[in-house]
Each structure stands twice: as structure tokens, then as C-alpha cells.
Amino acid sequence: xxxxxxxxxxxxxxxxxxxxxxxxxxxxxxxxxxxxxxxxxxxxxxxxxxxxxxxxxxxxxxxxxxxxxxxxxxxxxxxxxxxxxxxxxxxxxxxxxxxxxxxxxxxxxxxxxxxxxxxxxxxxxxxxxxxxxxxxxxxxxxxxxxxxxxxxxxxxxxxxxxxxxxxxxxxxxxxxxxxxxxxxxxxxxxxxxxxxxxxxxxxxxxxxxxxxxxxxxxxxxxxxxxxxxxxxxxxxxxxxxxxxxxxxxxxxxxxxxxxxxxxxxxxxxxxxxxxxxxxxxxxxxxxxxx
Amino acid sequence: xxxxxxxxxxxxxxxxxxxxxxxxxxxxxxxxxxxxxxxxxxxxxxxxxxxxxxxxxxxxxxxxxxxxxxxxxxxxxxxxxxxxxxxxxxxxxxxxxxxxxxxxxxxxxxxxxxxxxxxxxxxxxxxxxxxxxxxxxxxxxxxxxxxxxxxxxxxxxxxxxxxxxxxxxxxxxxxxxxxxxxxxxxxxxxxxxxxxxxxxxxxxxxxxxxxxx
Numbered sequence: 234x235x236x237x238x239x240x241x242x243x244x245x246x247x248x249x250x251x252x253x254x255x256x257x258x259x260x261x262x263x264x265x266x267x268x269x270x271x272x273x274x275x276x277x278x279x280x281x282x283x284x285x286x287x288x289x290x291x292x293x294x295x296x297x298x299x300x301x302x303x304x305x306x307x308x309x310x311x312x313x314x315x316x317x318x319x320x321x322x323x324x325x326x327x328x329x330x331x332x333x334x335x336x337x338x339x340x341x342x343x344x345x346x347x348x349x350x351x352x353x354x355x356x357x358x359x360x361x362x363x364x365x366x367x368x369x370x371x372x373x374x375x376x377x378x379x380x381x382x383x384x385x386x387x388x389x390x391x392x393x394x395x396x397x398x399x400x401x402x403x404x405x406x407x408x409x410x411x412x413x414x415x416x417x418x419x420x421x422x423x424x425x426x427x428x429x430x431x432x433x434x435x436x437x438x439x440x441x442x443x444x445x446x447x448x449x450x451x452x453x454x455x456x457x458x459x460x461x462x463x464x465x466x467x468x469x470x471x472x473x474x475x476x477x478x479x480x481x482x483x484x485x486x487x488x489x490x491x492x493x494x495x496x497x498x499x500x501x502x503x504x505x506x507x508x509x510x511x512x513x514x515x516x517x518x519x520x521x522x523x
Numbered sequence: 524x525x526x527x528x529x530x531x532x533x534x535x536x537x538x539x540x541x542x543x544x545x546x547x548x549x550x551x552x553x554x555x556x557x558x559x560x561x562x563x564x565x566x567x568x569x570x571x572x573x574x575x576x577x578x579x580x581x582x583x584x585x586x587x588x589x590x591x592x593x594x595x596x597x598x599x600x601x602x603x604x605x606x607x608x609x610x611x612x613x614x615x616x617x618x619x620x621x622x623x624x625x626x627x628x629x630x631x632x633x634x635x636x637x638x639x640x641x642x643x644x645x646x647x648x649x650x651x652x653x654x655x656x657x658x659x660x661x662x663x664x665x666x667x668x669x670x671x672x673x674x675x676x677x678x679x680x681x682x683x684x685x686x687x688x689x690x691x692x693x694x695x696x697x698x699x700x701x702x703x704x705x706x707x708x709x710x711x712x713x714x715x716x717x718x719x720x721x722x723x724x725x726x727x728x729x730x731x732x733x734x735x736x
Binding site: 250272275276279280282283286287290292293294295296297298331333334335336338343344345347376377378381393394400403404407408411414415416417418465468469470471472474475476477505506507 | 542544557596597598599600601617618619620622623625646647648666668669670671672673674675676677690691692693694705707709717718720721722724725726728729732733736
């Protein structure tokens with residue numbers, strides 16, 4: 234089994250400093266929707282300047298390099314124990330090189346480990362064995378500001394008049410966006426999971442954020458709700474940074490899970506505009522970055 | 524764009540209005556969650572006895588903060604290892620955007636008043652207690668662009684000092700020199716808050732949307 238530490242380090246560098254093309258494209262399109270001279274337009278212009286600068290200098294797009302969330306799909310025969318060790322070594326090195334901020338703080342003793350390594354929970358690494366001979370590693374960096382405004386609803390919710398159906402889902406998601414205001418670094422991207430238990434629901438609301446922007450949901454009902462939610466959220470007028478404006482949400486992604494008869498959870502993971510996610514594929518002796 | 528030099532006088536603070544973009548030049552100090560809690564518990568409410576170098580740091584902070592600016596920021600800093608052979612530190616801000624300010628809502632007004640701080644920089648805005656403090660102290664809330672970390676780090680010309688590094692790099696008090704640091708006034712000393720306005724208007728739209736279907 235090859236040592237992928239250097240390649241994973243490169244994946245981390247790219248993820249932290251180089252915003253994916255689909256996200257940048259959406260941000261560029263949003264600028265034109267904001268009034269010339271408005272604070273909203275100024276915010277988006279600064280954001281785009283920052284995106285270019287970070288890419289040029291290999292510096293973090295955002296100083297909050299977030300929770301590193303790795304999803305590894307490995308063919309039969311790979312050692313997840315070794316892959317975990319390689320990911321951890323690469324992350325510590327990336328922190329030393331200032332691609333990442335030391336972000337792992339022991340919650341009981343309030344001590345920052347200094348190298349981004351906590352217990353087995355930090356970084357978060359998920360392994361899945363897959364068929365075929367390709368290994369893929371996906372990385373998402375999700376900052377604390379947007380993570381803090383994530384929300385979970387248990388339906389029915391009488392405060393917003395939400396019943397146990399997609400109409401109810403629409404209501405609670407709009408409520409979550411209004412409550413978030415600019416706190417999660419709007420314009421944001423919404424990851425929504427319907428069903429599951431409290432844990433699996435929140436997790437799925439993050440996993441759905443690995444999807445590319447603009448890709449259509451295979452379920453026509455969910456595809457329609459995704460479009461409707463992004464459109465309606467943008468009528469709230471919260472705007473970039475909460476300055477007021479047309480662009481509050483860039484995209485919405487929804488996924489469904491099985492639920493217990495008694496439970497109907499809707500989880501909303503809010504992703505900031507600095508939507509950092511990258512993928513690497515290992516095929517024979519070749520490593521390809523997206 | 525209007526340029527504001529730090530330290531800032533009360534007259535200048537009172538002349539700043541919500542919506543105005545300004546650039547800041549001078550010396551400021553970073554401080555976020557751990558710092559605000561520590562300041563309030565140790566020196567303002569005094570529910571915790573000073574420990575270690577607490578009192579020395581307090582004395583060093585007083586002149587830096589009087590008339591000054593506190594920045595809600597947990598930076599990425601390079602040069603964290605001493606340079607051989609002299610052992611000197613060459614800290615540099617690599618990425619330094621604002622963090623969400625609302626978490627400091629319980630503490631902010633008290634900290635501003637205690638040290639006579641004239642400006643707080645962050646993102647997302649703050650609540651009624653801080654807005655009341657803006658009028659009383661007086662001070663203003665400057666909004667920086669969240670996530671624009673590489674861009675903002677370019678305005679940090681020098682890292683002058685660091686206190687409480689044992690809080691961790693993001694939570695330490697970094698004393699920095701900035702030039703043309705770009706911000707927008709979103710809460711002023713006259714009781715105006717852009718955040719309160721946007722929240723109220725968006726809530727009105729939300730209620731209309733919830734009434735449908």
C-alpha cells in the first residue's frame with residue numbers, strides 16, 4: 234500500500250486555499266444582482282478578491298479552517314488504520330505550513346492541541362469500502378461560524394406551523410435561514426436532511442454538501458423544493474454578510490433518510506460562502522485532484 | 524473612503540454613521556471568546572482571582588485598549604517556531620478575517636466601558652446590550668467581511684506582540700499594526716443598528732412566507 238501523506242497534504246492545501254470552480258461561479262453571478270455601490274455588492278467584491286489572493290498565495294481563504302471532514306472510499310485490501318495515520322500526519326504538517334489553523338480544542342480542559350489533532354474524533358474521518366480499484370478521498374472544511382447556526386427541528390413545530398410533510402420542511406428551513414441572519418457568513422449553501430435520528434440526520438445534512446452546485450436532485454419532488462427554497466430564501470433580504478440584499482442563499486441540497494414512525498427530524502447544515510471541498514482520486518500510480 | 528486613525532476620539536466616534544465604509548490605521552488588539560470571558564471574570568466582575576501573568580497582561584493592555592480597537596479574530600499565524608540562531612519570533616498574519624461577534628454579547632459592553640475602547644471589529648453584528656453600550660461609552664461596531672481572511676491579512680503590516688499564547692493561537696491577544704483595514708460601520712453611537720433593521724425586515728417577509736400554504 235503506497236504512502237499518500239504528501240498527496241493528502243496537497244489535498245488539504247488545495248481545499249483551504251482554492252475555492253472550487255462551481256462555488257466561485259455562483260459568487261461571481263451574484264455580484265451582478267446587487268445594486269452598484271451597495272454594502273452587499275462591496276462584500277461580494279471583497280470576497281472575490283480574497284478568493285483570487287488565497288489561490289495565488291496558497292493562504293487560507295478563511296482563517297477558520299474549520300472542522301476537517303474526510304470521506305474515504307477505499308477498494309478492498311487498503312488499511313484504514315494506515316490511511317488514518319497518513320491523514321493525521323498530513324494535517325499536522327498542513328498546520329505547520331499555515332494552510333490550516335490549529336483548531337482542535339479539548340472541550341474539558343480548554344487546551345488547544347496546537348497541531349489540529351484531537352482524539353479519534355478530530356479530524357473527522359469516515360471510511361467506506363467500495364468495489365473497483367480506485368481510492369477517493371474527499372475533504373470538506375466547515376467553519377465554526379456557520380456550524381453554530383445549524384438547526385434541527387422536530388416536526389410538527391407549532392411555532393412556525395410546520396406539519397410532517399414537505400410543506401412543513403419548507404417552513405422550518407426558511408425559519409432557519411431567517412434566524413441565521415448574516416452570522417454564518419451569507420450567502421450560504423443549505424444542506425438539508427429529512428428523517429433519521431438526531432445524529433444521522435445532522436450527519437446526512439453535511440454529507441449532502443459534498444454534491445456539486447447546480448446538479449439536479451434525482452428526486453423531482455426534492456429538486457422542486459430545492460429550487461423553491463433557494464428562491465424564497467433570497468426574498469428575505471438578508472444579503473451578503475447580513476448587510477441586506479438579494480443574495481442570501483446560493484444553493485440548497487436536500488436528502489431523505491428513513492425515520493421512525495414517532496420521529497420527523499429536519500436538520501439544516503448551513504455552509505458559509507467559503508464552501509471548501511475538494512476530492513482526490515488514486516488510480517494505479519496516478520493521483521488526480523478535481 | 525474615509526480614513527480613521529487609531530486611537531480614535533469620541534468626536535470621531537460620534538461622527539460615524541451606520542452604513543459608512545471606512546478604513547482603519549493604527550494599532551489594535553485581537554480578542555475573542557476566551558479573552559472576553561477572562562477579562563470579565565478576572566478584572567470586571569472579579570469572580571476569579573488573577574493567576575500567573577494575569578495582572579501584568581492587564582497593565583500592558585490598558586494603554587493599548589484606551590481609545591483603541593478590539594478585533595474579534597482568531598488568525599492563522601506563521602513563524603510560530605523560533606528562528607535559529609537568535610531564537611527570535613517572526614510572527615506574520617497569514618489569514619485574519621473576523622469571527623462571529625454575537626458570542627461576546629454578554630461581555631462586550633462591559634469590556635468596552637472598563638477599558639474605554641472606541642471600536643470593536645467583527646462580523647454578524649451584536650445585540651441590544653452592546654448597542655446600548657455604543658451610546659454610553661461611546662463606541663461603534665465595525666463590520667469586516669467574514670471569510671475574506673487572506674485579503675484582510677494584507678492590511679496587517681506588523682505583529683507587535685502577543686499575550687496569553689497559552690489560550691491557543693486563535694484565542695490569544697495579538698497586538699497588531701494595521702494600515703487601511705477595510706470595515707463598514709453597522710452599529711453606531713446614536714442607537715442605530717443595520718443588523719436590527721435587517722432582522723426586522725426579514726422577519727416580516729418570513730411571516731408572509733409562513734402564512735402561505
